[in-house]
Amino acid sequence: MLWGAASGALELRAESGGVRLVGRFPYSIEAELAPGRSERIEARAFAARIEAEAEDIYFLAGHDFEKPLASRNAGTLLIRDTGEAVQIEADLNDGTSWARDFLAAHRAGLIRGLSPGFRVAAGGEKIERRGTGLLRSISRADLIEFSAVTRPAYPAAQIEARSWHPLRDDQDRRGLHRTFNRWRP
Numbered sequence: 001m002l003w004g005a006a007s008g009a010l011e012l013r014a015e016s017g018g019v020r021l022v023g024r025f026p027y028s029i030e031a032e033l034a035p036g037r038s039e040r041i042e043a044r045a046f047a048a049r050i051e052a053e054a055e056d057i058y059f060l061a062g063h064d065f066e067k068p069l070a071s072r073n074a075g076t077l078l079i080r081d082t083g084e085a086v087q088i089e090a091d092l093n094d095g096t097s098w099a100r101d102f103l104a105a106h107r108a109g110l111i112r113g114l115s116p117g118f119r120v121a122a123g124g125e126k127i128e129r130r131g132t133g134l135l136r137s138i139s140r141a142d143l144i145e146f147s148a149v150t151r152p153a154y155p156a157a158q159i160e161a162r163s164w165h166p167l168r169d170d171q172d173r174r175g176l177h178r179t180f181n182r183w184r185p
Helices: 047-051 097-107
Strands: 010-015 018-026 030-034 037-041 058-061 064-071 077-081 085-093 113-120 125-130 133-138 141-149 159-161
Touching: 018 113, 018 141, 047 077, 047 141, 058 085, 058 097, 064 085, 064 097, 064 141, 085 097
Parallel strands: 010 159, 037 133, 058 141
Antiparallel strands: 010 018, 018 085, 030 037, 058 064, 077 085, 113 141, 125 133
């Protein structure tokens, strides 16, 4: 069964007691974060941290570091950065109460969004006036985490679910990574 938007950023695939989450966070899309305040994350804004594979990046439930679902250092999160989007793949285990809660909320249609958590690097943003509003364009940021959320700031980042077949041990899983940041006016 498939849930979420066709353009959607996240897809959950369940098999053998585990779940594989596949997601896509598109670049260069403008999102209104608050009335008169918009944000756009430019292509490859997260590339430096994603390419620094020693840096851990997390997949969380609701931006809560007390509720981790996957991470690069644990070997359960892969991230790939392209000129169009950041693509993630996370292997989730339902061995924690918050993972079971997340999976149940997703199945109930309550959690469909993907939200990046990040810090803007020095000189990595430009703010433009637009009439009475502002547009913040982010060109460089340190991606810390992605989170499954109920209402993402970027509506194109959604969650879907379907059955999957795990990769064989000899298949390449390198190259997938993750993204996050929030503008605090």
